[in-house]
Amino acid sequence: MAAALTLLRSRLCDPTYIHAPFKSSKQSNYSKLKELVSGTISDSCNNSALLLGPRGSGKVAIVDLVLEDLKAENPDSISVVRLNGLLHSDDTCALKEIARQLCLEHQLSFSKMASSDDNSQFMIDMLRECGLAHRSLIFVLVEFDLFVQGKQRLLYCLIDAMQTVTSQAVVIGVSCREDADQLLEKRVRSRFSHTKLLFAPPSREDMKSLVEHILYLPKNAGLPSEYITKFNAHVQNILNDKRFKQILDSLLCVDGTIGNLVQYLFRVVSSINLESGLLSLENFKNAQISCERQPTIETLQDASILELYILVCMNRLESKEQNSYNFNSIMKEYKSIHDAYRTSDNYGDTVCLRAFEHLLERELISYVDHRGRYLPVEFRPVELLISSHELYLGLKSNSSCPAILQKLLDHESFK
Amino acid sequence: MAGVENAPQTPARRITRSLSATPSKPPHGTSNPPPPATPTAAPSWSDDLALPQETVSLDDLFALLPGRRSQILELLRVIGPPNSPMLPALLCGGPSTGKTSTVLHVFRHLRRRFVYTSCRSCYCPRILFETVLNQLLRHTKKRENGYSSAKKCDKASDFVYMLGDALVQAKSAIRGEKKKSCSKEGQHDGNSEMVYLIFDNVELIRSWDKGSTILPLLFRIPDLLKIPDVGLIYISRAMPATYYTMTGSLEPVYIHFTDYTLADLQCMLMRNQVNEKLYSSFLSVVLKPFYRVTRRVDELAIALKPLFKKYCEPLKDLKLVPDEGMKRRLFDYLQPHLTASLNEIFEIPPWASVEAKNEGISSKRGNIRKSWGKDVYNELDIHMPISAKYLLISGFLASRNPATLDASLFDSTGGSSNSKRKRKSIKTSLDKQEDIAEEILMKGPGSFPLERLLAIYQCITSVMECAAEDHEDGIQPEGLSVHLMSDVLLQLSTLCNANFICKSNSCPLEGSARYRSTIDEDMALKVARSINFPLSKYIYRR
Numbered sequence: 035m036a037a038a039l040t041l042l043r044s045r046l047c048d049p050t051y052i053h054a055p056f057k058s059s060k061q062s063n064y065s066k067l068k069e070l071v072s073g074t075i076s077d078s079c080n081n082s083a084l085l086l087g088p089r090g091s092g093k094v095a096i097v098d099l100v101l102e103d104l105k106a107e108n109p110d111s112i113s114v115v116r117l118n119g120l121l122h123s124d125d126t127c128a129l130k131e132i133a134r135q136l137c138l139e140h141q142l143s144f145s146k147m148a149s150s151d152d153n154s155q156f157m158i159d160m161l162r163e164c165g166l167a168h169r170s171l172i173f174v175l176v177e178f179d180l181f182v183q184g185k186q187r188l189l190y191c192l193i194d195a196m197q198t199v200t201s202q203a204v205v206i207g208v209s210c211r212e213d214a215d216q217l218l219e220k221r222v223r224s225r226f227s228h229t230k231l232l233f234a235p236p237s238r239e240d241m242k243s244l245v246e247h248i249l250y251l252p253k254n255a256g257l258p259s260e261y262i263t264k265f266n267a268h269v270q271n272i273l274n275d276k277r278f279k280q281i282l283d284s285l286l287c288v289d290g291t292i293g294n295l296v297q298y299l300f301r302v303v304s305s306i307n308l309e310s311g312l313l314s315l316e317n318f319k320n321a322q323i324s325c326e327r328q329p330t331i332e333t334l335q336d337a338s339i340l341e342l343y344i345l346v347c348m349n350r351l352e353s354k355e356q357n358s359y360n361f362n363s364i365m366k367e368y369k370s371i372h373d374a375y376r377t378s379d380n381y382g383d384t385v386c387l388r389a390f391e392h393l394l395e396r397e398l399i400s401y402v403d404h405r406g407r408y409l410p411v412e413f414r415p416v417e418l419l420i421s422s423h424e425l426y427l428g429l430k431s432n433s434s435c436p437a438i439l440q441k442l443l444d445h446e447s448f449k
Numbered sequence: 450m451a452g453v454e455n456a457p458q459t460p461a462r463r464i465t466r467s468l469s470a471t472p473s474k475p476p477h478g479t480s481n482p483p484p485p486a487t488p489t490a491a492p493s494w495s496d497d498l499a500l501p502q503e504t505v506s507l508d509d510l511f512a513l514l515p516g517r518r519s520q521i522l523e524l525l526r527v528i529g530p531p532n533s534p535m536l537p538a539l540l541c542g543g544p545s546t547g548k549t550s551t552v553l554h555v556f557r558h559l560r561r562r563f564v565y566t567s568c569r570s571c572y573c574p575r576i577l578f579e580t581v582l583n584q585l586l587r588h589t590k591k592r593e594n595g596y597s598s599a600k601k602c603d604k605a606s607d608f609v610y611m612l613g614d615a616l617v618q619a620k621s622a623i624r625g626e627k628k629k630s631c632s633k634e635g636q637h638d639g640n641s642e643m644v645y646l647i648f649d650n651v652e653l654i655r656s657w658d659k660g661s662t663i664l665p666l667l668f669r670i671p672d673l674l675k676i677p678d679v680g681l682i683y684i685s686r687a688m689p690a691t692y693y694t695m696t697g698s699l700e701p702v703y704i705h706f707t708d709y710t711l712a713d714l715q716c717m718l719m720r721n722q723v724n725e726k727l728y729s730s731f732l733s734v735v736l737k738p739f740y741r742v743t744r745r746v747d748e749l750a751i752a753l754k755p756l757f758k759k760y761c762e763p764l765k766d767l768k769l770v771p772d773e774g775m776k777r778r779l780f781d782y783l784q785p786h787l788t789a790s791l792n793e794i795f796e797i798p799p800w801a802s803v804e805a806k807n808e809g810i811s812s813k814r815g816n817i818r819k820s821w822g823k824d825v826y827n828e829l830d831i832h833m834p835i836s837a838k839y840l841l842i843s844g845f846l847a848s849r850n851p852a853t854l855d856a857s858l859f860d861s862t863g864g865s866s867n868s869k870r871k872r873k874s875i876k877t878s879l880d881k882q883e884d885i886a887e888e889i890l891m892k893g894p895g896s897f898p899l900e901r902l903l904a905i906y907q908c909i910t911s912v913m914e915c916a917a918e919d920h921e922d923g924i925q926p927e928g929l930s931v932h933l934m935s936d937v938l939l940q941l942s943t944l945c946n947a948n949f950i951c952k953s954n955s956c957p958l959e960g961s962a963r964y965r966s967t968i969d970e971d972m973a974l975k976v977a978r979s980i981n982f983p984l985s986k987y988i989y990r991r
Contacts, residue, residue, distance in 0.1 A: 046536070
């Protein structure tokens with residue numbers, strides 16, 4: 035059964051497989067983008083487009099699919115240059131990378147020592163040459179918003195060259211920022227075509243068919259056919275279950291992107307029962323629970339009781355609207371609580387300081403600023419990083435939390 | 450035991466690893482086994498790409514890592530069967546919850562190839578990149594190659610490019626290896642083998658220079674590489690929410706490592722104990738109160754060790770199995786120490802003094818000291834010249850006392866004669882007491898210009914001179930050359946470097962540097978005692 039599991043997992047880890055069903059529909063971004071690029075190739079002109087959408091909506095996967103298909107259709111007239119904003123947002127670096135990829139594609143020798151000017155000249159020459167040879171250059175700029183930082187010399191250089199030289203090039207920008215085109219400088223924006231493809235989260239029906247597409251085992255995978263029919267029947271049962279629909283709805287309410295669904299399904303598939311090799315509704319439920327966990331509350335559950343005391347003290351100080359406080363004022367509050375209620379948890383300053391440092395390490399609290407870096411820890415102003423409601427939930431779910439602490443918190447915030 | 454023994458030498462993370470990693474090994478002797486020079490059970494992580502020889506069964510794994518059962522199972526599920534790709538995973542949990550050791554042992558159990566890099570030891574992007582590449586290319590730094598890395602890699606773009614190359618190379622090497630073994634064993638599987646990249650202490654990257662670009666890069670390596678058979682595992686102390694970026698990010702599969710529960714802690718601390726019955730009765734008394742303060746194994750192990758020694762003191766035979774009556778007797782004996790040590794559980798004695806204590810332990814045995822952890826600290830354990838001590842004290846005074854009181858405190862006639870006048874001047878400002886106290890609490894030690902420090906320095910040294918002449922003991926305290934020399938300034942810069950006094954931001958109007966003393970009162974008193982300086986007379990009390 036491991037083979038089936040491996041198959042499902044490799045499907046989930048392969049974005050091109052996941053997005054393949056969008057090929058068939060006419061309305062999808064895939065068709066639009068393909069039309070745009072193939073039109074540019076056949077008309078031998080220049081074009082540019084922006085693909086915008088939240089992370090995990092499959093922008094890059096769509097680009098990959100389109101380019102793969104186009105390459106298969108006309109293998110000799112396309113060469114692709116891929117840049118990533120995370121890696122090549124620096125102009126010199128980006129130009130070098132363009133030159134490197136162009137050299138690789140056209141079997142030229144790439145010189146590492148070439149200067150930035152040489153590289154940009156090389157790029158313009160290549161654009162011209164490719165234009166003459168009726169070869170389209172496609173530039174894919176992933177994380178487009180990061181190329182926009184700074185002087186945008188690269189973008190200007192690229193787009194300006196496209197306009198002045200008789201070239202055939204397509205610039206495809208991919209970004210998570212919907213306002214990516216607004217970030218462009220005027221001289222760049224005026225030369226940039228305003229084609230934008232927006233990636234909206236798919237509808238529920240699409241999502242469901244996507245789940246089917248991912249989870250059904252194929253007939254020809256070399257698995258025993260009895261097992262395949264059994265597995266698929268199981269999956270079908272689950273997918274038709276009302277509870278599954280509820281789970282899917284609540285999942286997509288939070289984050290409707292395909293990436294989120296894929297992550298969820300990955301959890302489902304990885305928790306598959308290895309003995310029977312079949313998925314059950316339990317798997318789906320458990321995966322939902324683990325997807326919806328709240329790390330803050332869990333961290334609060336990990337805190338020791340003294341640490342919880344300090345957190346409650348800080349919360350009290352904050353609700354007293356004391357605008358800035360540090361360890362010493364927390365200790366004053368802690369002592370006053372102890373004086374008032376005679377709790378058993380009265381510890382010395384050093385112990386509390388260490389607990390305080392633990393909280394800093396857990397990142398439940400933090401220093402307000404980095405200015406007083408040379409000040410001793412006790413004097414640096416701090417703030418809570420969790421809301422009082424989170425603290426309330428955390429205290430409630432912590433089984434070992436003393437009742438007095440909850441009371442102290444309640445008195446302050448839930449009167 | 451071994452992990453606890455070398456505790457003072459090694460940083461906390463190492464302790465937890467060896468503590469949880471040492472399989473129950475019979476201790477050498479009852480008293481003090483010699484601390485091992487290297488952490489005992491740390492396998493050679495350097496050659497991770499080579500498969501480990503010995504196999505660890507799943508049950509061994511659970512026994513090795515108590516309290517981590519659910520996490521191990523979850524991790525195993527996420528990693529999946531051999532040769533199946535995985536989405537990146539993020540393991541989160543507080544310090545000393547066994548994240549690193551769980552991952553490493555799980556991989557030893559699975560016998561998969563992995564590359565482990567900690568962002569703590571690889572403290573900048575270049576070292577991080579090169580370490581990963583070195584491990585992939587099986588390159589070791591040695592004298593022959595001038596301790597250089599396999600590839601020079603400084604930029605993120607180069608790294609991703611080289612990483613792709615290195616992975617392909619590593620895989621072909623693995624395949625070659627496999628072919629050899631396959632021809633022997635006659636088995637064959639078609640898929641290429643997964644290589645896992647493990648990044649530890651990812652949270653530290655946030656404080657790096659270029660952390661804001663490296664972090665999204667690390668989390669997006671699978672997208673950038675586009676090589677399916679690479680698994681990525683990140684280990685972090687910080688919660689996943691702290692890695693969110695402006696433009697959003699795909700969350701890795703998240704596995705939470707909870708802190709150990711009471712039962713887990715008991716199980717872990719019971720390991721490698723000579724007399725298990727005795728120790729469990731000790732833990733039943735001690736663990737609960739300590740558990741309220743901290744849940745970290747490493748700290749608990751350190752805190753409990755001297756306490757257990759105390760607990761055993763009335764016993765003649767350590768192999769004894771305690772009965773109820775003896776338990777009660779031992780508890781009564783421990784009670785006073787317990788409350789005292791709860792308030793100073795975190796004192797880690799300096800290594801030298803521990804050794805000294807071990808030698809002199811027989812002579813000291815028997816007399817109950819109230820704060821037995823602290824007596825090491827009563828004498829100053831730093832050596833510095835007399836003038837530096839004076840300087841430290843004057844810095845402390847300048848930081849704590851308001852500048853307006855300097856004139857009344859340090860009269861040239863000497864400290865003791867004008868005490869009445871001093872009292873008066875303090876009383877005048879009594880009404881403002883509350884406000885100032887609050888302010889001091891918030892602001893911390895005040896800053897002072899160099900001139901004031903030197904003036905106070907001159908005053909207190911001259912006072913000491915007077916006192917010495919009054920006594921007419923004939924024994925002149927050393928360092929009475931009160932003449933301001935460059936020497937004093939030199940001492941000041943030494944103190945600055947040692948972080949006893951720090952330079953704070955200079956005054957914008959005057960432009961001269963201002964200083965601030967960072968030592969606390971205990972420390973100042975200790976220093977004062979060592980030179981017989983009546984410090985308490987000069988501290989302005991509110």
